Amino acid sequence: MPERNLLARTDRTAIRRTRREDEARWLEAVRASRELHHxxxxxPDTPEGFQRWMDRFDGSGAAGFTVCAPGSGELLGFVNINNIVHGGFRCGALGxxxxxxxxxxxxxxEGVGLVVRHAFGPLGLHRLEANIQPGNAASIALVRRTGFRLEGFSPDFLHIDGAWxxxxxxxxxSEMPLGTDATGR
Incomplete structure (x- = not known):
């Protein structure tokens, strides 16, 4: 993968914008990861679903990033900033x-850390939120490592897999320190 496509990187992890040309590799990665996500x-695991997914990233209300290996470009994950609001709020929701x-x-x-730095730098955001199901221990551990703080509980927040x-x-x-595991050096 050409380095010019990368927005930021560590020695072993990089982020870049997710592109429509990623469709085949992205769908393959999603299918291989189904058990991990459930x-x-x-x-989305169909071409139509991926195109609808990509339609959200219009440049102002949401931004999609691919976490990949520098050099090979192997897809390692994704980070999205959804519901971006500018003005006095300057906030987005991380997925x-x-x-x-x-x-x-x-x-x-590392990828989340790179996206957080990008959000607080070039994107000009002040705050990012991550809403996580209480039983998702791996995701909670990730945001803790990255430097997020627990702020509250939202019952029946999102409709996922047929239930609220x-x-x-x-x-x-942007004022909080980024965790050292998330490239906060």
């Missing part, structure tokens, strides 16, 4: 997931 999230190729190896923690699911609300602001 029951926490459901990702993320590892793909099987990157699961359990710290790539998603409770979520914990975690947040980080």
């Amino acid at each position: 029951p926490w999230l459901r990702l 993320y997931g590892a793909f099987a190729a990157g699961a359990g190896r710290g790539h998603l923690t 699911r409770d979520h914990e609300r975690w947040a980080i602001t």
